[in-house]
Amino acid sequence: MSTSTQTIEQLASREYKYGFFTDIEQDSAPRGLNEDVIRLISAKKQEPAWLLDWRLKAYRTWLTMKEPTWGNVKYGPINYQDIIYYAAPKSRPAIESLDQVDPEIRRTFEKLGIPLEEQKLLSGVAIDAVFDSVSVATTFKEKLAELGIIFCSFSEAVQNHPDLIRKYLGTVVPYSDNFFATLNSAVFSDGSFAYIPKGTRCPMELSTYFRINARETGQFERTLIVAEEGSYVSYLEGCTAPMRDENQLHAAVVELVALDNATIKYSTVQNWYPGDKQGKGGIYNFVTKRGTCLGVNSKITWTQVETGSAITWKYPGCVLIGNNSVGEFYSVATTNNWQQADTGTKMIHLGKNTKSTIVSKGISAGHGQNTYRGLVKIAKGARGARNYSQCDSLLIGDQCGAHTFPYLEIKNSTARVEHEASTSKIGDDQIFYCRQRGLSTEDAVNMIVSGFCKQVFRQLPMEFAVEAQKLLSVTLEGSVG
Amino acid sequence: MLRITNLHAGVGGREILRGIDLSIDAGEVHAIMGPNGSGKSTLARVLAGHPEYQVSKGEALYEEQDLLGMDPESRARAGVFMAFQYPVEIPGVNNAYFLKAALNAVRAARGEEELDAVEFMALAHDRMTRLGVDEALLNRPVNEGFSGGEKKRNEIFQMAVLEPRLAILDETDSGLDIDALKTVAHGVNAMRRADRAFLLVTHYQRLLNYVVPDVVHVLADGRIVRSGGKELAFELEEKGYGWLEAPVGG
Numbered sequence: 080m081s082t083s084t085q086t087i088e089q090l091a092s093r094e095y096k097y098g099f100f101t102d103i104e105q106d107s108a109p110r111g112l113n114e115d116v117i118r119l120i121s122a123k124k125q126e127p128a129w130l131l132d133w134r135l136k137a138y139r140t141w142l143t144m145k146e147p148t149w150g151n152v153k154y155g156p157i158n159y160q161d162i163i164y165y166a167a168p169k170s171r172p173a174i175e176s177l178d179q180v181d182p183e184i185r186r187t188f189e190k191l192g193i194p195l196e197e198q199k200l201l202s203g204v205a206i207d208a209v210f211d212s213v214s215v216a217t218t219f220k221e222k223l224a225e226l227g228i229i230f231c232s233f234s235e236a237v238q239n240h241p242d243l244i245r246k247y248l249g250t251v252v253p254y255s256d257n258f259f260a261t262l263n264s265a266v267f268s269d270g271s272f273a274y275i276p277k278g279t280r281c282p283m284e285l286s287t288y289f290r291i292n293a294r295e296t297g298q299f300e301r302t303l304i305v306a307e308e309g310s311y312v313s314y315l316e317g318c319t320a321p322m323r324d325e326n327q328l329h330a331a332v333v334e335l336v337a338l339d340n341a342t343i344k345y346s347t348v349q350n351w352y353p354g355d356k357q358g359k360g361g362i363y364n365f366v367t368k369r370g371t372c373l374g375v376n377s378k379i380t381w382t383q384v385e386t387g388s389a390i391t392w393k394y395p396g397c398v399l400i401g402n403n404s405v406g407e408f409y410s411v412a413t414t415n416n417w418q419q420a421d422t423g424t425k426m427i428h429l430g431k432n433t434k435s436t437i438v439s440k441g442i443s444a445g446h447g448q449n450t451y452r453g454l455v456k457i458a459k460g461a462r463g464a465r466n467y468s469q470c471d472s473l474l475i476g477d478q479c480g481a482h483t484f485p486y487l488e489i490k491n492s493t494a495r496v497e498h499e500a501s502t503s504k505i506g507d508d509q510i511f512y513c514r515q516r517g518l519s520t521e522d523a524v525n526m527i528v529s530g531f532c533k534q535v536f537r538q539l540p541m542e543f544a545v546e547a548q549k550l551l552s553v554t555l556e557g558s559v560g
Numbered sequence: 561m562l563r564i565t566n567l568h569a570g571v572g573g574r575e576i577l578r579g580i581d582l583s584i585d586a587g588e589v590h591a592i593m594g595p596n597g598s599g600k601s602t603l604a605r606v607l608a609g610h611p612e613y614q615v616s617k618g619e620a621l622y623e624e625q626d627l628l629g630m631d632p633e634s635r636a637r638a639g640v641f642m643a644f645q646y647p648v649e650i651p652g653v654n655n656a657y658f659l660k661a662a663l664n665a666v667r668a669a670r671g672e673e674e675l676d677a678v679e680f681m682a683l684a685h686d687r688m689t690r691l692g693v694d695e696a697l698l699n700r701p702v703n704e705g706f707s708g709g710e711k712k713r714n715e716i717f718q719m720a721v722l723e724p725r726l727a728i729l730d731e732t733d734s735g736l737d738i739d740a741l742k743t744v745a746h747g748v749n750a751m752r753r754a755d756r757a758f759l760l761v762t763h764y765q766r767l768l769n770y771v772v773p774d775v776v777h778v779l780a781d782g783r784i785v786r787s788g789g790k791e792l793a794f795e796l797e798e799k800g801y802g803w804l805e806a807p808v809g810g
């Protein structure tokens with residue numbers, strides 16, 4: 080018994096990869112949203128008064144806002160009063176063996192090559208891990224603490240580092256920013272906080288895995304990363320969710336702040352439940368992610384691989400304030416079956432000689448609709464600003480769609496802005512060529528797709544790149560012939 | 561090794577091959593010549609299983625198996641290789657990675673163990689040295705940005721790595737300068753073996769200056785109108801194709 084306990088402990092200290100559903104007792108707020116619910120959330124988290132005020136201001140602003148309709152996505156009305164805004168799990172998993180796990184999910188595990196022991200772990204077989212709105216236990220915390228690096232859940236940070244939170248919260252994404260970010264500001268439940276002190280290079284990839292678990296519980300995560308002068312951090316975020324019948328709303332906010340000469344790399348592999356082959360169910364992923372390059376020579380790189388969700392609405396952006404600062408966005412977005420993605424970036428050049436690079440790869444299969452929407456804005460004072468954008472779309476089959484909406488606002492005549500776009504289809508001749516060499520159609524498609532995405536995968540940390548490639552092949556399974 | 565009987569095939573409802581009979585034994589090199597539009601490349605593609613082409617009649621037995629009933633990858637795994645007339649570009653996919661995957665698919669079908677990256681690279685370097693192919697090709701994306709000559713050399717290199725039993729070269733010689741042509745010819749000659757057969761589809765006689773075929777067939781209007789020894793190729797070079805078509809055409 081002791082060895083198996085040990086194994087489980089070892090496994091438990093490893094990163095979580097994929098989602099699952101466990102029917103654990105919830106400590107929930109009543110359904111719906113009003114000021115009392117917000118007060119309840121704030122009280123549950125023992126928050127200081129200023130934070131409650133901030134939430135309430137956000138809520139009152141939200142009441143005056145309208146859900147945006149400009150996205151190139153279609154979905155039915157969301158009943159915001161039918162959502163449970165707070166749920167904390169009690170740590171008693173109900174699953175005793177893998178037989179109780181949805182066969183569809185187990186099939187996915189197998190396809191991704193996850194060992195049996197790990198499947199058990201991932202499926203919540205008797206592990207005291209943290210689900211849902213309470214953040215995943217952060218690992219390596221002590222080692223990081225020696226360097227002065229803070230990496231903890233957002234709630235802990237509110238308790239232990241209230242000054243930092245108060246200083247930076249809402250400075251990148253203000254509470255009044257947009258409908259979904261404002262909703263998040265009112266009701267966010269937890270998330271992650273990372274702080275890298277001056278001159279420190281974070282020695283490991285920071286990662287956290289979000290998971291949607293409780294039925295009909297919206298997820299409102301909030302992440303804040305602050306990189307002090309001359310520091311470096313690479314942050315990984317990955318997520319999955321289990322089979323679902325009803326749509327689930329996810330409206331996260333991520334804020335990044337890079338001070339002088341600091342670098343933040345933020346990588347995401349997003350694999351939430353996309354809905355079934357008929358387009359039923361799936362996650363609505365309406366996320367606001369933004370970074371501010373506040374200091375000179377600072378740099379923020381967003382890399383995302385979006386394979387999941389029924390609807391993806393997200394535009395990780397950079398506000399380049401510091402002179403010579405750099406913003407980068409590398410994205411692969413895949414839509415299969417009935418998935419819809421409207422994603423891209425915003426690069427706002429304010430400082431002098433600021434540079435941004437955008438590489439977006441959209442893959443559409445089945446009835447998937449894939450939209451790139453990007454804004455490059457060069458302000459009057461941004462002398463010598465440069466942008467390079469490349470948007471490529473790959474179509475598989477003839478029922479899907481790819482759309483590109485680049486917005487350019489250039490207010491300084493010294494700016495140099497380049498935009499390249501291409502749309503291609505996986506050619507029958509490419510597939511035949513591969514098959515003539517002995518590869519199956521499935522392998523041929525995977526190979527062609529990963530070649531198409533190479534520029535983006537190259538930006539991901541090694542183990543993430545491998546995972547991303549596997550996810551893509553699972554996502555596109557059966558999309559050709 | 562390959563026995564084709566009364567093969568009729570076409571594309572988009574248009575019949576191009578109108579009754580081909582052809583037998584190739586192991587160890588032989590056959591050349592298929594003929595004017596443009598005679599069906600040479602169609603024959604190559606039908607044998608490789610190109611999905612755009614439909615077979616309406618006839619059969620092709622490859623090592624006693626019904627070749628036409630197999631999907632393209634099964635044919636490749638059974639040892640049928642086609643060097644493409646227009647090799648296809650696969651952007652972003654490393655040539656070495658592609659070929660390793662292909663080789664391992666073929667090896668798995670033969671019941672052989674897969675090669676790991678180190679073993680594969682050793683094999684690839686050996687073949688490149690023997691063929692005199694530039695090693696830089698290995699690390700470039702498959703055919704992307706290759707010159708015409710590089711693409712054809714790459715096909716021959718792939719053939720040398722995959723070691724097929726039946727190699728079909730679809731106009732591999734067209735558009736090549738003399739050096740590239742020699743590489744192609746050298747590749748074929750070096751691989752001639754008692755248990756391997758070649759089908760060279762070509763418009764011109766000049767490849768046959770370097771690769772001496774056992775049999776030359778002349779294709780016209782979807783049928784083989786003449787078969788003979790290597791001297792038939794010289795005759796064609798001298799007289800053109802016109803003299804052949806007239807008597808058979810009626």
